[in-house]
Amino acid sequence: MRGWQAPRYGGPEVLRLCDLPDPHPGSGEVVVGVRAIGLNFADCMARQGVYPRVPAAPFVPGMEVVGEVVAVGEGVADPRPGARVVAVPIFGGHAEKVRVPARYTFQLPPTVDWQTGAALAVTGLTANHALFTLGRIRVGERVAITAAAGGVGTMAIQMAVNAGARVLAVASTPEKQVLATDLGAHDAVGYAGYGEALAGGVDVVMDAVGGRLFRPGWRALRPDGRYILYGFATAVGARSIHRLRAGLEILRMGRLSPLPMVSHCRTLAGFNLSLVPHLAGELRERFASILALVTVGELKPVIGAVLPFAELPKAHALLQSRRTTGKVVVEL
Ligand SMILES: NC(=O)c1ccc[n+]([C@@H]2O[C@H](COP(=O)([O-])OP(=O)(O)OC[C@H]3O[C@@H](n4cnc5c(N)ncnc54)[C@H](OP(=O)(O)O)[C@@H]3O)[C@@H](O)[C@H]2O)c1
Incomplete structure (x- = not known):
């Protein structure tokens, strides 16, 4: 598979499109075939090596994706292969496939398109947690x-x-x-x-x-x-x-x-x-309520820019230089 790797920490220009081994799911994990990436400010911080628990370089950044489950590991009953999901691997999502704990995935109904799905989870859960919890x-x-x-x-x-x-x-x-x-x-x-x-x-x-x-x-x-x-x-x-x-x-x-x-x-x-994994179950429930608001049109994710996978470094540069509004989505 191809993935955008940061061979060292630094600006958007350090990102390199590389051929990487396909991921395999471990126990409790799934592999998602990525259809779109929801870019987060945290991805810019991770690329610069200043995000909590950021892997040592070289590494593939990427906090949030949407796609189909292509493989499930031992003990995973939900989601099933073929399921449409939002996944929050924290790192590794700037790639064609990503391995992620099953509990960090959220079901995405067929009525929600990939772009919208990529703009929902991190933004929605962060705003929800800050405002309501x-x-x-x-x-x-x-x-x-x-x-x-x-x-x-x-x-x-x-x-x-x-x-x-x-x-x-x-x-x-x-x-x-x-x-x-x-x-x-x-x-x-x-x-x-x-x-x-x-x-x-x-x-x-x-x-x-x-x-x-x-x-x-x-x-x-x-x-x-x-x-x-x-x-x-x-x-x-x-x-x-x-x-x-x-x-x-x-x-x-x-x-x-x-x-x-x-x-x-x-x-x-x-x-x-990203530092409260024990809240994953609660966050999955809250994601369902966010999805319900989107489905009835009471919440409309703002998608400010959509860029192709080949231009992912440009998407990083735009976000970091404050030139974006709403969510930046990268399509595969
Ligand atoms: N703690 C969490 O769990 C959590 C989760 C998600 C996001 N976040 C944080 O929430 C914020 C928003 O995340 P996002 O992904 O939605 O990004 P975003 O808001 O789309 O982009 C970041 C925005 O921050 C503002 N900003 C202020 N000073 C800046 C600076 N020196 N450089 C760049 N931007 C600056 C800019 O808006 P103006 O031009 O209007 O100032 C910029 O558009 C980020 O700080 C992110 O780290 C935290």
């Missing part, structure tokens, strides 16, 4: 969402609006802000206008950018406010990680003292869904 959003609450026009952000806007929240979307360009309001956000601002837009307070902040954005959002939390931190995109440059900037941006986040957290009734929660 950790964010506990309630009707009428005000929710600030950073990187709001991206893959996760566009899902989060729709889910928060559907849940009756008022959404403040934060995105870097006027075009991205227009997309956010088209999706139902009540206000949309650039990063420079964020502090002012927070006047009056917010109940929940959903933030994957971090750094200097953290303190204004944290301070604007109303009593019982919840700050959900799930990424640190501010550390990323167009081609590489800016280590000096990352250090400065961490300093800008300041020091948290537990006592004001208690007296102001504020919660800080962080998560990375």
Whole structure:
């Protein structure tokens, strides 16, 4: 099979299309014949060697795919060979076939096409976990969402609006802000206008950018406010990680003292869904509810770009340089 390998950690240009051995499923695993790849910001981080548990180079990145199950390992009753699935192998998905634990697969009904399927799982589950499990959003609450026009952000806007929240979307360009309001956000601002837009307070902040954005959002939390931190995109440059900037941006986040957290009734929660394998069963159930919303048209994944497999490095470059909106899908 062919796969895009990173022979060393680095920018999108390090990726090489290689002939690789076909994967075979181990116990509890399946092999998926990939039809489309859902590109994630995490794939850019993994390629640069800064994602948790990233394999040593050379390795094939690729967190999320859709396709058909072509082989099942010992002990796997579900999914069966031939099943259409979304799979989240975390690494290895930038290839024609990928081996993945069966519990990291989600059934995809025939009514959902490959492109849509590739845009659903990581974005939908991340937004769902941030807003509902950790964010506990309630009707009428005000929710600030950073990187709001991206893959996760566009899902989060729709889910928060559907849940009756008022959404403040934060995105870097006027075009991205227009997309956010088209999706139902009540206000949309650039990063420079964020502090002012927070006047009056917010109940929940959903933030994957971090750094200097953290303190204004944290301070604007109303009593019982919840700050959900799930990424640190501010550390990323167009081609590489800016280590000096990352250090400065961490300093800008300041020091948290537990006592004001208690007296102001504020919660800080962080998560990375790739590091909680024991939640796989629960996430499969939640994926089914996300799928149900998509099927009835209440949730519409935004697909900003579709590129062919041969142009996968270009898809990485576009995503990392902030030039994409919604989900980036790579078709095989
Ligand atoms: N913890 C988890 O389990 C989990 C799961 C999925 C995703 N995530 C995180 O959620 C975020 C969104 O993921 P995604 O795959 O949907 O990507 P995305 O939002 O489509 O793209 C990343 C966005 O981050 C914003 N950004 C801010 N500073 C940036 C910088 N220095 N370089 C590049 N982008 C920057 C950009 O939007 P603007 O131009 O509007 O700023 C960019 O479009 C990422 O930070 C990712 O790591 C976390």
